[in-house]
Amino acid sequence: MGVLASKIIGVGSYVPPKVYKNTDIEEMMNTSDEWIVQRTGIEQRHWVDSKTSTSDLAVKASEEAISNAGLNKEDIDMIVFATLSPDFDFPGTGCFLQAKLGMSEIPCLDLRQQCSGFLYAMSVADKFISTGTNKNILVVGAEVHSKGLDQTPDGRNVAVLFGDGAGAIVMSAAEVNDKKSEPCFIDASLNSDGKYAKELWIPAPGTGFDSSERMSQEMLDEKLHYPQMNGRTVFVHATKRMAESLGALLEKNNLTIDDVDVFLFHQANLRINSKVAEMMGIPEEKVFNTIQKYGNTTAATIPLGMHDAMKEGVLKPGMLVASAAFGAGFTWASALYRV
Known part of the structure; x- marks a missing residue:
């Protein structure tokens, strides 16, 4: 008699068509292609037009994932949506996605765990x-x-890092006899440390000010509605926590680096991923990177990478995948799953 588990049966992704290469934003931000590539590994990113929202991107990725799973929309009985850039403050973007997909009455759950969001969502x-x-x-x-x-x-130190995009998977119930050898979600580790919340954040709008308003002209003048980041602190904690979390998860499941076929890390900075791989002794050829063409797409990064790895033949059925992510909060997570 097996045990009930979840497995990935469909994958989809979408990025807006407009590409902004580093050379396209050099004059805009008084930067250079060489500076961006050297510090981040990013060569280009996709940005939406004025009419496109987060849920619009999600629709296309979701439709592809559902089709890839061989299911109809009516077969989906829940939506878990990870994003830090919702269409509106409320309601959750999952509700807007649900309506655009033509689904009704199934539960929708939004997660605001930033770069760790997708691994949190998979675990949930x-x-x-x-x-x-x-x-x-x-x-x-x-x-x-x-x-x-x-x-x-x-804003160039932050703005050059980020891109727009969406990724989606369908996770489905399956009975398995051995979670470690059969395709399924094996295990995850989820963590956070809120004392670093202001090292990477957007202060406004919000209720945390000594003000009767969530947004004021003064906040706008101070550009508090734009992301702020302590880059060095983020780098130090990201490399430490990603390696620490993934190492402990492998040990907990009696697995080693050699057992893993593909490492799909969150793509925030190529230097972070290279450092994590070096610290853990991961062969370069086992790490699949996409930051060079998408930039940091936070919660979309891992499913985008998963789909690209599949399309390129790097990730094949039956392979064991290890993922790790780190982001604002601070939050971090790792996961093991076989596709």
């Missing part, structure tokens, strides 16, 4: 499925960063 979906509550869950990561970036020299 796995719990609903493995307890028998749901059968087919659409898990989405989507972001529109470009509309919230300071695209001037003042």
Whole structure:
């Protein structure tokens, strides 16, 4: 008699068509292609037009994932949506996605765990499925960063990092005899440390000010509605926590680096991923990177990478995948799953 588990049965992704190469934003932000590539590994990113929202990107990725799974929209019984760039403050973007997909009455859950969001979302979906509550869950990561970036020299240290995009998977119930050898979601580690929340954040709008308003002209003048980051602190914590979390998860499941076929890390900075691989002794050929063409798409990054790896023949059925992510909060996570 096997055990109830969840497995990935469909994958989809979408990026807006407009590409902004580093050379396209050099004058805009008083920067250079050489500077960006050297410090981040990013060569280009995709940014939306004025009419496109986060849920619009999510629709296309979701439709592809559902089709790839061989299911109809009516077969989906829950949506878990990870994003830090919602269409609106409320309601959650999962509700807008649900309406655009033509679904009704199934539960929608939004997660705001930034760069760790998709791994949190996978873990949440796995719990609903493995307890028998749901059968087919659409898990989405989507972001529109470009509309919230300071695209001037003042904001270049952050603005050059981010791109827009969406990725989605369908996780479905399956009975397995051996979770480690059969395709399924194996295990995850989720963590956070809120004392670093202001090292990477957007202060405004919000209720945390000594003000009767969530947004004021003064906040706008101070550009508090744009992302702020302590880059060095983020780098130090990201490399440490990603390696620490993934190492502990492998040990917990009696697995080693050699057992893993593909490492799909969150793509925030190529230097971070290279450092994590070096610290853990991961062969370069096992790490699949996409930051060079998409930039940091936060919650969309891992499903985008998963789909690209599949399309390029790097990730094949039956392979064991290890993922790790680190982001604002600070939050970090790792996961093991076989596709």
